[in-house]
Amino acid sequence: xxxxxxxxxxxxxxxxxxxxxxxxxxxxxxxxxxxxxxxxxxxxxxxxxxxxxxxxxxxxxxxxxxxxxxxxxxxxxxxxxxxxxxxxxxxxxxxxxxxxxxxxxxxxxxxxxxxxxxxxxxxxxxxxxxxxxxxxxxxxxxxxxxxxxxxxxxxxxxxxxxxxxxxxxxxxxxxxxxxxxxxxxxxxxxxxxxxxxxxxxxxxxxxxxxxxxxxxxxxxxxxxxxx
Amino acid sequence: xxxxxxxxxxxxxxxxxxxxxxxxxxxxxxxxxxxxxxxxxxxxxxxxxxxxxxxxxxxxxxxxxxxxxxxxxxxxxxxxxxxxxxxxxxxxxxxxxxxxxxxxxxxxxxxxxxxxxxxxxxxxxxxxxxxxxxxxxxxxxxxxxxxxxxxxxxxxxxxxxxxxxxxxxxxxxxxxxxxxxxxxxxxxxxxxxxxxxxxxxxxxxxxxxxxxxxxxxxxxxxxxxxxxxxxxxxxxxxxxxxxxxxxxxxxxxxxxxxxxxxxxxxxxxxxxxxxxxxxxxxxxxxxxxxxxxxxxxxxxxxxxxxxxxxxxxxxxxxxxxxxxxxxxxxxxxxxxxxxxxxxxxxxxxxxxxxxxxxxxxxxxxxxxxxxxxxxxxxxxxxxxxxxxxxxxxxxxxxxxxxxxxxxxxxxxxxxxxxxxxxxxxxxxxxxxxxxxxxxxxxxxxxxxxxxxxxx
Numbered sequence: 001x002x003x004x005x006x007x008x009x010x011x012x013x014x015x016x017x018x019x020x021x022x023x024x025x026x027x028x029x030x031x032x033x034x035x036x037x038x039x040x041x042x043x044x045x046x047x048x049x050x051x052x053x054x055x056x057x058x059x060x061x062x063x064x065x066x067x068x069x070x071x072x073x074x075x076x077x078x079x080x081x082x083x084x085x086x087x088x089x090x091x092x093x094x095x096x097x098x099x100x101x102x103x104x105x106x107x108x109x110x111x112x113x114x115x116x117x118x119x120x121x122x123x124x125x126x127x128x129x130x131x132x133x134x135x136x137x138x139x140x141x142x143x144x145x146x147x148x149x150x151x152x153x154x155x156x157x158x159x160x161x162x163x164x165x166x167x168x169x170x171x172x173x174x175x176x177x178x179x180x181x182x183x184x185x186x187x188x189x190x191x192x193x194x195x196x197x198x199x200x201x202x203x204x205x206x207x208x209x210x211x212x213x214x215x216x217x218x219x220x221x222x223x224x225x226x227x
Numbered sequence: 228x229x230x231x232x233x234x235x236x237x238x239x240x241x242x243x244x245x246x247x248x249x250x251x252x253x254x255x256x257x258x259x260x261x262x263x264x265x266x267x268x269x270x271x272x273x274x275x276x277x278x279x280x281x282x283x284x285x286x287x288x289x290x291x292x293x294x295x296x297x298x299x300x301x302x303x304x305x306x307x308x309x310x311x312x313x314x315x316x317x318x319x320x321x322x323x324x325x326x327x328x329x330x331x332x333x334x335x336x337x338x339x340x341x342x343x344x345x346x347x348x349x350x351x352x353x354x355x356x357x358x359x360x361x362x363x364x365x366x367x368x369x370x371x372x373x374x375x376x377x378x379x380x381x382x383x384x385x386x387x388x389x390x391x392x393x394x395x396x397x398x399x400x401x402x403x404x405x406x407x408x409x410x411x412x413x414x415x416x417x418x419x420x421x422x423x424x425x426x427x428x429x430x431x432x433x434x435x436x437x438x439x440x441x442x443x444x445x446x447x448x449x450x451x452x453x454x455x456x457x458x459x460x461x462x463x464x465x466x467x468x469x470x471x472x473x474x475x476x477x478x479x480x481x482x483x484x485x486x487x488x489x490x491x492x493x494x495x496x497x498x499x500x501x502x503x504x505x506x507x508x509x510x511x512x513x514x515x516x517x518x519x520x521x522x523x524x525x526x527x528x529x530x531x532x533x534x535x536x537x538x539x540x541x542x543x544x545x546x547x548x549x550x551x552x553x554x555x556x557x558x559x560x561x562x563x564x565x566x567x568x569x570x571x572x573x574x575x576x577x578x579x580x581x582x583x584x585x586x587x588x589x590x591x592x593x594x595x596x597x598x599x600x601x602x603x604x605x606x607x608x609x610x611x612x613x614x615x616x617x618x619x620x621x622x623x624x625x626x627x628x629x630x631x632x633x634x635x636x637x638x639x640x641x642x643x644x645x646x647x648x649x650x651x652x653x654x655x656x657x658x659x660x661x662x663x664x665x666x667x668x669x670x671x672x673x674x675x676x677x678x679x680x681x682x
Contacts, residue, residue, distance in 0.1 A: 102511060104504075156546055182547055185574065186519075187512065188581050190588060195551045218501065 001046035001116045005029045006036040006062065007078070008054045012101075016049070019105045020112065033057030040066055045073055047115055049108075050095075052079040052086065060093055067094035074115040078103075087185060106219035110171040132165040133225030135204070135212070146204060156181060157200050164213060164223035173220035197221060243412075244405020252398040259390035266386070267379065274378070278370060279324055282357050285309070286368045290361040297362075308371035310354075315364035322359045411440050415447060427455045464517075471513060479506040516645060523575075523648045532653075535573045537677075538566030541601035544580045548599070552584070556593040559584075566601040569677040571653050576606070576675070579649040582642040583608035583673050591670075600674065607674030609662045614671045620659040646675070654678045 003020060007013040008031045017027045028043075030036045033056040040048055040062070048066070050059035057065075063075055077095040079086045087098045097111050130137040136145040142158055144151045153161065163172065163180045174193045178184040182192065197213060205211055214222045289303070289311055303311035314320075356369035414433050421429035430451055431444045486499035545561040552559035580599070587597045591612030598609040650657040655677045662672040 102507075154546065183574075184577070184581070186578050186581075187515070188585060189512070190548075190551050190581075190585050191554065192547060192551055195554045198554075199550055 001112075002026045002044070003028070003047045003049060003112070004036060004040055004043075004045045005049045006033060006054055006059055007031065007049070007051045009051075015105070016108065019109065023109055023112075025112070031055070033059065033062050037062045037065055040073070041069060041071070047112060048073055048075045049112070050075060050077055052077060052090070060090065063090075063093050063095060076108075076111060076115055104218075106171070107173050107175060110173045110176060110220060113170045114167070114172075114176070130162065130165045132223070133212070135161075135165065135225055137162055137165060144204075146208065149207075151203055153200070153203065156196060157203070160196055160200055161204065164221070165225075167223055169222065169224060171216060171220050171222055176220070242405070242409050244409040245402065248398055248401030248405050251401055252394050255397050256390065256394050259386070259393070263383070263386045263390070267382065270379070270382065278355070278372065279357075282324070282355070282368060282370050285370070286357050286359060286366065289368060290359070290366055293361050293366065298364075310356075310367075310369040312367045312369075313361065313364055314367070315362075320358045320365060320367070322365075324355060324357050408440065411444075415440075415444060418451075419447070422451055422454075427458060468513070468517060472510060475506045475509045475513070479503055479510070482506060516642075520645055520648050523645075523652055532570045532572055534568050535571045535576060536566070536568045537601045537604070537606050538563055540573065540576060540580070541566065541599055541606060544577060544584070545599050548581075548584050552588060552597055555588050557588060557591065557595045557597055560596065560598050561601075562598050563601045565603055566606075567604050569604055570680065571677065572649075575649045575652065579646045579675060580606065580608065582646050586642050586673075587612070587671075595670075600672075602674075604677040604679070605658075605674045606677075607658075607672060609670065609672035611662075611670040614661055615659075617659075617661075643673075646673070650675050 003025050005013065005016055005020075005027055007016060007029065010031075013029050013031065017029045020027050028039060028045075030039060031054070033054045035056070036048075036050070036054075036059075037057060048063075050062055052059045054062075059077060063077065066073070066075070074096045075094065076097045076099060077090040078099055078101060079090065080101055086100075090098045096115055099108060099111060128138070128140050130139065134147045137158075138144075139162070142155070144153050144158065144161065159181045160177065163177060172180075175187070177193050177197075178188070181196075184192070197215075201211075201213055205213070210226065212223060212225050214224060216222055292302070293313060298313035298315075300313075353372045354369050355372060356367050358365060358367045360366070411433055415431045418429050418431035431447045433441070433444045435441060435445075482499050482503035486496040486503060489496035489499055541561060541563060545559065549559050584597070584599070587595075587608050587610040591597070591610050596611045600607045600609060647657050653675070655675045658672075658674045658676055660672045660674075662670055
């Protein structure tokens with residue numbers, strides 16, 4: 001993907017640029033908000049990563065200007081630690097995702113991948129049935145079948161599996177799952193995600209003797225159904 | 228700047244009471260002067276008119292005599308304050324009243340031994356005369372004005388004395404009243420100065436008089452109380468942060484050292500690095516919680532409130548945490564009775580519940596029973612653990628406060644403090660008890676009691 005990065009801190013900027021380049025993306029790194037706005041409106045990017053506090057023009061104003069110009073390019077907003085209202089404000093201004101600093105690179109990498117995919121296939125948004133290999137999810141009746149056999153899932157487990165299927169083989173981090181499934185935007189120090197993933201595995205893997213959800217150490221989970 | 232300590236001229240000159248008294252006295256003197264000026268000029272005009280009247284009537288009297296008997300100078304000797312002269316034949320003296328200082332008294336023939344021109348006789352400057360035709364000539368009657376001046380003199384002196392007396396008493400009365408006020412102002416100023424200099428126990432105090440200064444003193448004291456509490460709180464906060472960051476920071480250092488040693492020995496350093504990253508996340512969590520609390524405390528979030536069904540909220544939290552609690556070897560039970568719909572921030576309330584559940588898991592032994600409660604307008608968490616001493620109830624919500632025995636367990640120690648902040652934001656009460664509603668009657672029960680709806 002071709003990504004515009006607006007970040008004035010040289011160390012963080014370099015780290016993000018090198019990391020995303022390593023993941024196979026092409027990065028344009030700018031340190032000034034005005035330059036970023038000019039670049040974003042004159043070049044076609046697949047994703048913008050904007051830091052909130054930047055010289056010249058802050059990231060939120062760049063985002064507002066881009067959205068005012070009717071551009072629908074996905075935007076990931078980076079912000080300082082602990083600003084709970086910033087998330088609401090950022091999403092309200094038209095950000096697609098939001099990541100508070102400091103973050104693990106794996107978290108950024110996973111979110112960048114998810115946003116790129118979202119841009120690619122908006123068409124599947126109003127499906128009523130999701131299919132991944134031999135797993136079938138009926139979103140209207142909230143029913144799950146594997147190899148034709150019904151699997152009894154509680155609502156949270158159902159939403160967890162839905163998130164996995166929609167991830168299309170990309171990494172889902174613990175934080176992303178907390179946001180998608182539980183709508184929790186804080187870090188519960190307890191193992192909410194781990195517990196539910198292991199319960200889901202017990203229902204969807206154990207009776208069939210295989211593994212569809214893989215734990216990727218230090219990053220999160222990957223859903224790999226058998227085709 | 229104090230009157231009581233030692234005499235200091237500059238300080239006295241800066242006293243607003245003194246300035247006030249002096250200004251008022253000056254204004255008073257000015258008023259007396261203007262009023263005196265007006266009175267004197269009115270008096271002068273009136274006296275002039277009276278003298279002219281009496282001059283007219285004297286003139287008429289003398290003219291009648293002359294018409295009847297002819298002019299006999301012997302009948303009109305020079306009196307102390309009157310002269311009369313008759314000049315037969317036509318005259319060039321203009322008829323009417325004359326009151327001029329530079330008048331030429333040449334017509335004054337009587338006793339005039341000097342030249343025919345009759346220059347200025349001595350002592351006639353303050354006289355006025357009336358000239359007019361009588362019989363076959365002209366009659367001149369003159370009178371002295373000096374009586375009037377004497378009177379004015381007395382009046383001026385009297386007014387001056389009265390004015391001076393009044394001004395002096397105004398000055399002293401003003402100074403007396405002003406000094407009393409000044410003393411109270413000085414007390415306020417001293418209290419504020421001491422507080423500003425770092426004495427947090429300093430207060431304005433003073434007698435509880437019910438006037439504006441008394442009200443001001445009380446308001447200032449209330450403000451100082453609040454400032455005192457805030458300053459102490461943030462001091463504790465800062466020292467607690469420093470204290471609680473020491474442990475993870477020194478652990479971080481140790482782990483990085485180990486990673487360095489491992490890479491020098493060309494053995495596996497990844498485990499030590501991962502452990503170091505875990506420590507930075509711990510440090511991060513401490514900061515994050517602090518910033519959340521600070522942000523929430525500064526917020527007036529009523530605007531973001533919406534109806535929250537406490538029963539539904541409890542269901543959702545139960546669904547999320549049931550298996551988490553079970554996986555930890557404890558059991559979670561949902562206890563609902565007539566849960567109500569309240570006005571609040573759903574996200575913050577569920578975070579508060581999450582914190583309470585995490586505390587219950589962290590600080591109870593394996594196999595403990597935990598309850599999630601939703602009763603009426605209250606929502607909370609109870610556990611059948613060992614509880615906490617009742618005298619600790621008010622301390623546990625302080626940031627970073629941890630019971631001595633839990634110092635050894637992991638955790639940030641900000642959980643309850645955040646719960647307290649969220650409760651405060653909702654105007655709710657945070658209640659600690661030993662689970663009176665539950666059959667166990669032991670352990671710890673923490674409940675958020677939402678306020679009654681306002682009409």
